[in-house]
Amino acid sequence: VSACVAEGCHVCDAVGARERHLYSDATWFAFSPAEVPGWVMLATREHVQGMWDLSSEQAESLGPLVRAIGGAVVEATGAHRAHLVYLGESALHFHLMFLPRNEQEPPLLDNSPLVAAAQATGDVEAVRAVAARIRGMLAPH
Numbered sequence: 001v002s003a004c005v006a007e008g009c010h011v012c013d014a015v016g017a018r019e020r021h022l023y024s025d026a027t028w029f030a031f032s033p034a035e036v037p038g039w040v041m042l043a044t045r046e047h048v049q050g051m052w053d054l055s056s057e058q059a060e061s062l063g064p065l066v067r068a069i070g071g072a073v074v075e076a077t078g079a080h081r082a083h084l085v086y087l088g089e090s091a092l093h094f095h096l097m098f099l100p101r102n103e104q105e106p107p108l109l110d111n112s113p114l115v116a117a118a119q120a121t122g123d124v125e126a127v128r129a130v131a132a133r134i135r136g137m138l139a140p141h
C-alpha cells in the first residue's frame, strides 16, 4: 500500500494516524475526525481526488464498508440514524463523514436556498441536455 502523500492535503495527513484510528484495510482508513461521539471519517488510503476517480476495487468495497460503519455508528451511539455526508470542500481527497443523528435534532442542511439560487440562474435547456448526457452514460452497456 502506497503512502498518501499529496502535499498540503489534510486528509492525507490524517490517514495512518494511530491516535484516532477506527478501521483500516489496504484501501480505506476510518478515523475520528473530531472530539464528537460517533463521528467517523472514511477516506481512501491513496490520494484519490473524488468519487469519479475511484478504482474498481475502491468502488466495490465502498458499499459494504458504508453499511458496516453506518450500522456501527447507530449501534454504538444509540442514534436514530446515521447521516452520510460527502462534500469535499475542505480537501480534494475522497472522504465521507458519518454523523449519528436523533429525531429531535434540526436538519444538518437546509438546501432550499441552494436549490432556489441554482434554479433562479438555471437554464432549462442546459438542464435537459446534461440530464440526457448523464442518462446515456449510466445506461447499461
Ligand SMILES: [Zn+2]
Binding pocket: 004, 006, 009, 010, 011, 012, 013, 046, 047, 048, 092, 093
Ligand atoms: Zn490527500
